[in-house]
Amino acid sequence: MANYYDVLGVKKDATQDEIKSQYRKLARQYHPDLHPGDEQAAAKFKEINEANEVLSDPEKRKKYDFELENPGMGGFNFGGDGGFGGFGDIFGDIFSSFTGGGARQTEQNKKGQDITLEVELSFLDAAKGCKREIKYNRNEPCSTCKGTGAKNGTAYTTCSTCKGTGQVQYVTGGGFFRSISVKPCKDCNGTGKKITEKCVDCGGKGYNRTQTTVTLDIPAGADNNSYMVKRGYGQASTLGGESGDLIVVFKLSPHKLFKRKNFDLYVELPVSFMTACLGGKVKIPTLDDVYELTIPEGTQSGKTMIVRGKGIKTRNQTGDLYVTIIVEVPSKLSRSAKKALEKFDGELELKNYEKMKKYSDNMDSLYGK
Secondary structure (H helix, E strand, O other): OOOHHHHHOOOOOOOHHHHHHHHHHHHHHHOHHHOOOOHHHHHHHHHHHHHHHHHOOHHHHHHHHHHHHOOOEEOOOOOOOOOOOOOOHHHHHHHHHHHOHHHHHHHHHOOOOOEEEEEEEOHHHHHHOEEEEEEEEEEEEOOOOOOOOEHHHOOEEEOOOOOOOOEEEEEEOOHHHOEEEEEEOOOOOOOOEEEOOEOOOOOOOOEEEEEEEEEEEEOOOOOOOOEEEEOOOOOOOOOOOOOOOEEEEEEEOOOOOOEEEOOEEEEEEEEEHHHHHHOEEEEEEOOOOEEEEEEOOOOOOOOEEEEOOOOOEOOOOEOOEEEEEEEEOOOOOOHHHHHHHHHHHHHHHHHOHHHHHHHHHHHHHHOOO
């Protein structure tokens, strides 16, 4: 996967303004109008636009950063349809004539179709990483004919129309705006070969329908709608190309205690009224063990405490654990407990008289008293 930060020449923590400024500088430098017929400049211009398209969008950038730190995983199909980042589709034909983009697109079209599967993960499996075996049906390349559809993989001849390339070029326009489009050859269906005798095992299709088993090694930190790609585990190509890919999209089930945001974890911790008043030590859950947290004296309900390094740990990043204190107020009290609490409240009122009086005065002022 391309490193878009290196493409634009910015640091990974660059601000949006820095990315925007650097992109404009490079776009002016490599604009095709300034380098007519220069294939390297055209390719560079396209590359920096693809980088800007991702890094200038905060949501796309977040998902890209995740995939960059966790190779083989992600949550976004980078690159987009146009990849021109605001310069418009007028340059599409120019790039095709400069760089042979149409030919590359035809090669890509020879690839078999991708298969997308959803796999449910528990909250902890996604956070800590796990192995998961999945089974699914697909069109697998025929092993007898090696996906050619020809008997023994050899009973075919080179297509005379496309000379074995599987492609036919069409030129439209002229001059600077000449466009070259490349389409699959109709005579050989884009394979570049004509079968003289079909494979007996697949009947000339080049593939067989079969059940495939794949073991996924899922690294720590998988998030909802993130994905893994298994190259070559999709549908077999019908045009003599490579098999498509298997795209496994993860769906996370919620946890009873934890919530998460990126690699940080959040948990609510109920504490007794006495602990909130006097302070003390309480045990809190983490992903790996039980942690003893010190509650300061006089802690208010709703206060959030941060435990560094107790979030989700990946190969390159470690999150934190955010603990929100919820003070449990007793709903039922005995007669003696009520009297003790009334005495306690009376002592507090004397100590906090000035604060309570100021609050009361502000209330009176609010209603014009």
